[in-house]
Amino acid sequence: MASLAWLLIPLFAAVGAAIWGSWAARDRTSGDISELAGYARFREAMGKAEQTRAKADAHSGSGSDAV
Structure with a gap:
């Protein structure tokens, strides 16, 4: 019985290794589309x-280096 254990x-x-390997090799590209869209919105907002x-700055006439 001990040898069976x-x-x-x-x-x-x-x-366990097979389960972990299949989980690690899963296709994770589905989330990239929403992340790229969010990054595009972020860049647009920053622009x-x-x-x-x-x-x-142009209306105040002081420029960005005024103290």
């Missing part, structure tokens, strides 16, 4: 903020 340990390890800041 020692044979089950590598069996469970192999099954608008930069344009707003440039307009404010």
Whole structure:
């Protein structure tokens, strides 16, 4: 009976390794589309903020290096 227990340990390890291997090799490209869209929105918002800041500097006439 003890030898059967020692044979089950590598069996469970192999099954665990197979489960982990299939999980690690899964296809994770489905989330990339939403992440790229979010990054595009972020860049657009940062561009608008930069344009707003440039307009404010141009109207105030002080420039960005004024103290």
